[in-house]
Amino acid sequence: MGCASSTGAGGAVDGNQKNAVDKLLEAEAEKEKFIYKVLLLGAGESGKSTFSKQLRLIYKQAISAREREASATALRFNVLESMGVLLEAMHQQLEIPLADSALAPAAQRVLMQRDGCLTVELAQDVQALWQDEGVQAAWAQRGKFHILDASPFYFREAVRIADPAFEITEEDLIMSRSTTTGVKVATLPEPPFEFSVVDVGGQRNERKKWIHIFDDVKAVVFVVSLVGYSQVMFEDPTKNRMHESLELFEQIVSNPLFEGVHIFLLLNKKDLFEQAIQHVSLKTCFPEYEGEDGNVMAAIEFVENKFRGVMAQATPGKPLTTHCMAARVRMECRQGWNDIMQGIKGEKGGKGTLSPFSKHSPQPGLLGSPNKVTASSPGMRKADESRAALVTAQPAE
Known part of the structure; x- marks a missing residue:
């Protein structure tokens, strides 16, 4: 009798556990319907x-601090890379010279530091180049080469982005490209x-x-x-x-x-x-x-x-x-x-x-x-x- 009683109690416990598991699975399945x-x-x-x-x-x-820092890094890269692409297209593909030859040293600095760190000085070079009529003429023919759509934003905001005290905004987060x-x-x-x-x-x-x-x-x-x-x-x-x-x-x-x-x-x-x-x-x-x-x-x-x-x-x-x-x-x-x-x-x-x-x-x-x-x-x-x-x-x- 003792054995029979023990088996019955154990069966009841097992049954309760099974019911609890079944209910949990049903609840999870019901939740999944709405995901x-x-x-x-x-x-x-x-x-x-x-x-x-x-x-x-x-x-x-x-947006985590890590994500913000990654976006800030991406923006600095976007500035130099986009201007580098534009300058290369002018020289290698479009054969468009700079309208202001005095900007040649600035163009050379940007090309040399294309994969490097964006300093305030380089950012100023980028903004000066963006105002050049030759660069603008190349931008007008951007359909002939690949360049990021947001490039004008990067060029306009270059100095702000290069500032060591730069604090990224929501617009910056949206405009950063990686x-x-x-x-x-x-x-x-x-x-x-x-x-x-x-x-x-x-x-x-x-x-x-x-x-x-x-x-x-x-x-x-x-x-x-x-x-x-x-x-x-x-x-x-x-x-x-x-x-x-x-x-x-x-x-x-x-x-x-x-x-x-x-x-x-x-x-x-x-x-x-x-x-x-x-x-x-x-x-x-x-x-x-x-x-x-x-x-x-x-x-x-x-x-x-x-x-x-x-x-x-x-x-x-x-x-x-x-x-x-x-x-x-x-x-x-x-x-x-x-x-x-x-x-x-x-x-x-x-x-x-x-x-x-x-x-x-x-x-x-x-x-x-x-x-x-x-x-x-x-x-x-x-x-x-x-x-x-x-x-x-x-x-x-």
Whole structure:
């Protein structure tokens, strides 16, 4: 009897423990339903990281001292590197001399210290060079070589950035540029939801890392630099940036892994596009464009329809939500992000209606489906092949 009694008590304890574990797992599973993973994808220098930084600032997330110092270091490098690129293009490619020959020593100092420390004296050289008519003429032809879009900001603010007492501002954080490597995640709370925004490098040699983050994705936000229509790539100076974005977009939306995933298109850098389109025709990128040169709205609509055409051909009938903005403007980022959240949650007019692809109403056989997929199943093999396709499809370095 003693043994029987002991076994019964032990069984009750085991049962209670099992129930507690089951409840914990159920609670975690319920919590997971409200966590949405959003991928920021796009070609290099499309503005993905700028958008991600803005989201962190919108949600008032603290920027660590280490991040601030890294951004300050990046800004100092941006100043010298951008002016160095401009001076090299003048000499080697454009054959444009300095209008003021007295600035030749300043140009030589900048080129010699291009990878070095930005001193106040060098910053003064940069600002003097930026005022030179020859340098301005080279900048006007920047579509022929690769240079950072924010270069004018770096040149104007060079002395302030070089100051040993320099204190970085939020605008500086947004404008600093360093190549995104690896994976960066921003967690954005929107009770009861939580959005996990994943930013990965867009340069060709970084895209092989994308395959590790494609699981359990709720939405893909594909970012395009509108001004890329008149620019060449860093990795390949013979390749137009807009053409590269269209090709990459086709690879993304055609991938079976994203069959049941929301796709959002952010047409970024509209402020720079509005300036560029007044001087460089969209026909330089799309000879078939028949709109009026300098007509901003017609040009943006044409570019948008190019991406919609790719989407329609790759996944007929699947909707594409687009938003035009300048990521450096926080209010526009806030509005764009609100549209994305509402699209993911299926909200209309403030109602909390869930979308067809939400975790609460998964589609059988699509990403996020509760159907069990084993490592040996055709579905898993297809997923592995889809991941590999994005790597093997990249042009050789």
